[in-house]
Amino acid sequence: MSVDENMVRRIANLARIGVTDEEVPALATELSAIIGFVEQLSELDTEGVKPLTSAVDDKIRGREDVVTDGGYAEDVLANAPEKDDEYFAVPKVVE
Amino acid sequence: MAENNNLISGATGDWEIVLGLEVHAQVASNAKLFSGASTEFGAEPNAQVSLVDAAMPGMLPVINWFCVEQAVRTGLGIKAQINNYSVFDRKNYFYPDLPQGYQISQFQQPIVGEGAIEIDLADGVVKEIGIERLHLEQDAGKSLHDQHPNMSFVDLNRSGVALMEIVSNPDMRSAAEAQAYVKKLRAILRYLGTCDGNMEQGSMRADVNVSVRKPGDALGTRCEIKNVNSIRFIGQAIEYEARRQVDLIEDGGVVEQQTRLFDPKTGETRAMRSKEEAHDYRYFPDPDLLPLEFSQEFVDEIAKDLPELPDDKKARFIADYGLTPYDAGVLVGEAENAAFFEAAAEGQDAKAVANMVIGSVFAGLNKADLDIGDSPVSPAQVGQLVGLIADDTVSGRSAKEVFELMFEDGPDQGKDPAVIIEEKGLKQVTDTGAIEAAVDEVIAANPDKVAQAKERPKMAGWFVGQVMQATGGKANPQAVNQLVLSKLGLD
Amino acid sequence: MTDLTQMNLAEARDGLAAKEFSAVELTQAHIDRVSASASLNAYVLETPEKALEMAALSDAKIAAGEARPLEGLPIGVKDLFCTKGVRTTACSNILGDFIPPYESTVTQNLWADGAVMLGKLNNDEFAMGSSNETSRFGPVVNPWKAHGQELVPGGSSGGSSAAVAARLGIAATATDTGGSIRQPAAFTGTVGLKPTYGRCSRWGIVAFASSLDQAGPITHTVRDAAMMLTSMASFDPRDTTSVERDVPNYEAALIGKGGGDIKGLRVGIPQEYRVDNMPAEIEKLWQQGIDWLRDAGAEIVDVSLPHTKYALPAYYIIAPAEASSNLARYDGVRYGARKQGADIDDMYAQTRAAGFGDEVKRRVMIGTYALSAGYYDAYYVKALQVRRLIAEDFTKAYEKCDVLLTPTTPSAAFEIGKNVEDPLEMYLNDVFTVTVNLAGLPGISVPAGLDANGLPLGLQLIGQAFGEETLLRTASVLEEAAGFDAQPQDWWSA
Ligand SMILES: [Mg+2]
Numbered sequence A: 001m002s003v004d005e006n007m008v009r010r011i012a013n014l015a016r017i018g019v020t021d022e023e024v025p026a027l028a029t030e031l032s033a034i035i036g037f038v039e040q041l042s043e044l045d046t047e048g049v050k051p052l053t054s055a056v057d058d059k060i061r062g063r064e065d066v067v068t069d070g071g072y073a074e075d076v077l078a079n080a081p082e083k084d085d086e087y088f089a090v091p092k093v094v095e
Numbered sequence B: 001m002a003e004n005n006n007l008i009s010g011a012t013g014d015w016e017i018v019l020g021l022e023v024h025a026q027v028a029s030n031a032k033l034f035s036g037a038s039t040e041f042g043a044e045p046n047a048q049v050s051l052v053d054a055a056m057p058g059m060l061p062v063i064n065w066f067c068v069e070q071a072v073r074t075g076l077g078i079k080a081q082i083n084n085y086s087v088f089d090r091k092n093y094f095y096p097d098l099p100q101g102y103q104i105s106q107f108q109q110p111i112v113g114e115g116a117i118e119i120d121l122a123d124g125v126v127k128e129i130g131i132e133r134l135h136l137e138q139d140a141g142k143s144l145h146d147q148h149p150n151m152s153f154v155d156l157n158r159s160g161v162a163l164m165e166i167v168s169n170p171d172m173r174s175a176a177e178a179q180a181y182v183k184k185l186r187a188i189l190r191y192l193g194t195c196d197g198n199m200e201q202g203s204m205r206a207d208v209n210v211s212v213r214k215p216g217d218a219l220g221t222r223c224e225i226k227n228v229n230s231i232r233f234i235g236q237a238i239e240y241e242a243r244r245q246v247d248l249i250e251d252g253g254v255v256e257q258q259t260r261l262f263d264p265k266t267g268e269t270r271a272m273r274s275k276e277e278a279h280d281y282r283y284f285p286d287p288d289l290l291p292l293e294f295s296q297e298f299v300d301e302i303a304k305d306l307p308e309l310p311d312d313k314k315a316r317f318i319a320d321y322g323l324t325p326y327d328a329g330v331l332v333g334e335a336e337n338a339a340f341f342e343a344a345a346e347g348q349d350a351k352a353v354a355n356m357v358i359g360s361v362f363a364g365l366n367k368a369d370l371d372i373g374d375s376p377v378s379p380a381q382v383g384q385l386v387g388l389i390a391d392d393t394v395s396g397r398s399a400k401e402v403f404e405l406m407f408e409d410g411p412d413q414g415k416d417p418a419v420i421i422e423e424k425g426l427k428q429v430t431d432t433g434a435i436e437a438a439v440d441e442v443i444a445a446n447p448d449k450v451a452q453a454k455e456r457p458k459m460a461g462w463f464v465g466q467v468m469q470a471t472g473g474k475a476n477p478q479a480v481n482q483l484v485l486s487k488l489g490l491d
Numbered sequence C: 001m002t003d004l005t006q007m008n009l010a011e012a013r014d015g016l017a018a019k020e021f022s023a024v025e026l027t028q029a030h031i032d033r034v035s036a037s038a039s040l041n042a043y044v045l046e047t048p049e050k051a052l053e054m055a056a057l058s059d060a061k062i063a064a065g066e067a068r069p070l071e072g073l074p075i076g077v078k079d080l081f082c083t084k085g086v087r088t089t090a091c092s093n094i095l096g097d098f099i100p101p102y103e104s105t106v107t108q109n110l111w112a113d114g115a116v117m118l119g120k121l122n123n124d125e126f127a128m129g130s131s132n133e134t135s136r137f138g139p140v141v142n143p144w145k146a147h148g149q150e151l152v153p154g155g156s157s158g159g160s161s162a163a164v165a166a167r168l169g170i171a172a173t174a175t176d177t178g179g180s181i182r183q184p185a186a187f188t189g190t191v192g193l194k195p196t197y198g199r200c201s202r203w204g205i206v207a208f209a210s211s212l213d214q215a216g217p218i219t220h221t222v223r224d225a226a227m228m229l230t231s232m233a234s235f236d237p238r239d240t241t242s243v244e245r246d247v248p249n250y251e252a253a254l255i256g257k258g259g260g261d262i263k264g265l266r267v268g269i270p271q272e273y274r275v276d277n278m279p280a281e282i283e284k285l286w287q288q289g290i291d292w293l294r295d296a297g298a299e300i301v302d303v304s305l306p307h308t309k310y311a312l313p314a315y316y317i318i319a320p321a322e323a324s325s326n327l328a329r330y331d332g333v334r335y336g337a338r339k340q341g342a343d344i345d346d347m348y349a350q351t352r353a354a355g356f357g358d359e360v361k362r363r364v365m366i367g368t369y370a371l372s373a374g375y376y377d378a379y380y381v382k383a384l385q386v387r388r389l390i391a392e393d394f395t396k397a398y399e400k401c402d403v404l405l406t407p408t409t410p411s412a413a414f415e416i417g418k419n420v421e422d423p424l425e426m427y428l429n430d431v432f433t434v435t436v437n438l439a440g441l442p443g444i445s446v447p448a449g450l451d452a453n454g455l456p457l458g459l460q461l462i463g464q465a466f467g468e469e470t471l472l473r474t475a476s477v478l479e480e481a482a483g484f485d486a487q488p489q490d491w492w493s494a
């Protein structure tokens, strides 16, 4: 399957990566080539094979319900591109 | 299936509302679902944010096992399938208060599967609402849009707080049913202690899916009203939205599937403007988290100390105390109310206690805006007062006065009823001599009424009233009644 | 005094212990060499003051007889590791001048053991690349040259490999998602160890693909790798994919001078690694490695890893899919470089368009595509199924052998700029290394010889999960047999 220009725009929008009209054709070509490459997977019959999401053969570990963290708003905000008092500030979101 | 008598009428005939709810209930935990930051309400902005909650590079989630227990507990409380193996997925979308760019949630394999809740409707009808699933997920932070003309502010204190999303089947057919469902669910959560159910603080909120159809038709297109945060608003939002859809269809339009917001100021719903047109959340298993697995023993252990739940308690109140289903239903609505009643009813006439709790206590609390835990009158005192009425120490009428003195601000607040009765001289007069004197006095003073009473025996009531008044309500009403009738020659 | 930058980690440790030189002297020698080697572009941030401060503390510890395992040893840190108070960028513009208020577990472990930080090392942006040409700070130059051409040092840990090869740090931390430690080690004549997934904590390391990423060292020798891993590895409650398992003293697993007795060890040779167009000299080196191990007493066994061919395509679904989500946090809201936009979504789009380089964008977009509605099953789920088949291949192979021997890369280092226009050609660099990440196994690249152009080539040993001790022992036998002592000629010092 090839990735057409509409698809490039759709994915770019989902990924919130701005692309210019000039960039789209080249991206379509590159992404199509990669998709073409990975498509060899379809040669394999994987019927009934359980997907493997992690190589760790272990049980999930949990934490106790104890407050051990937080309380350092300055650190959390220290790298913020824009802030107002103790808030992060972003261009206005319209709901 | 029972006939739906909640139809709304339109120009083209009757319409049926179909409702399904997704309730987000905050797990009553100290720390967040995947970090050690506090969940306490009302902190300074970003004061309860860990590096994990702020999605700093390289930060990793570690699950709060208490939250897992609470989800299982809740699952057992709604009689649902518990899945000993479930998976955390990432739901990917961009929003300023979603720091990771994804919400850790559960998609294909939730921790809790199908269950059911019974709701009590006004006419004593009980209806079962199916639960599709319950899953654990992270809450987002909070965006403030009204602090600045062209900026939104973000506070991440809520970011990462544990939520249980409880999804119902589209089994509800009216705003009242949806409200009853939320009330019942909230009662169950509170009984279990897994969520405080505080809707004002956002620890419980509902996404309401509304569609309309002609009875018997296939399901219509639904709109989802997001984050409605009070039971009253749920009712208003549904009424408005259903009417909007009916009007739209009848005007030749079509309902578009969309996400809407309810505005409590106008009572209206409106489409969200910023909603992603292309809903594509790209769920996939979170590679930072191994599958959530636990043993059956873990589940059994939790099941062992499940409290008595509202339905069971109601059944017991009816069976053991002889309460009406209505009274029992009212009392079990809140675990604290039920406990108050049970404590008060010990050794007393339970029905009379139920009446006093539902009547005097609830009314008093309501008026004073107090929680039952802060009631100035203790359950024992309610029981004592009911006992004093039963053994004729005090008349029902005086008892009301006693209760008010016990309850309201003043020198007598919190005193035992027997003390107040003694101090105020409210003891019921059962001494026939004293009552007889009072009756004679009233008869002597009202010859014209006596004459009328001979014609209309119902007039006797007037004499009883006068005597009661003359004795300051302390006379035993039965005794007064009997004497009045015999003195007037009406017996 | 001899040149203090010409020692390996074990030698420097022993020299410090014998008080032949001080930690400050050792560190200063490296600081000087680093600052004279800017043309390699290995460091993106030098921290000489911090280094000298740490070295002074080390000298005090040594004087007090309280030397810790890596006391006073100056090393470089890949810029993927968050370092408290020290700019960390993953070599991406999108992180701007991000200064973490926290220290990654792995680097914290190193500092707790006395190591000294020289600075932050270049890498491919977000570790996405095999040549260290995608960094915001520009390409790293391999200290090795052929025919006067500037070559890549491999990637993504190209700063780490170049720094160790050029002696700009006695060792370096690195990370490996598809070969990012082993391939650059092979390209620079250094040792690169990728531990078992879960052996080192990922906490505080900028994530690329969470289920594949693993930290490890690049060093001069196998013994140095063992020393580094002993400190880097730990069970970390903050990373629930780190495995709760004691960390052995890996150096102690190396017996004797050469470090190992491998008599009776079964070494598997996977037939499927004889790929088409494999250069004859790689083929020859591999055979040489087989002979060395056989001569050392190992039993050579042919094994089959039938799904090898599908590892690279599966990897190029799984890694981008995870990355597309892991990199969503770089949105210009809480940290990093923001570009203004007309509204919030425009701000995101502008910020990410300006902040991410071409390769990162490609991978994020591929990953987004593979996870999107309608493609998820065909690509993502399929790749995970293939991943299981690959993991099972290894399980079956290990019924017949204890470790596997393969080439590390299908070629030696190539010219800068040669593959940048062709992503797929670049991806083929990882063809021998990527299976190991998919299966979560440990792997090590050992420098084994030079090609006709005089460039280093590596052989890879693959171990069983948590079989690092056997892996290191075998590697040290290979190392001794190869006797690789070639060094790049210093053309770069200013
Ligand atoms: Mg690589």
Ligand SMILES: [Zn+2]
Pocket (backbone or CB within 6 Å): B024, B137, B165
């Ligand atoms: Zn939800």
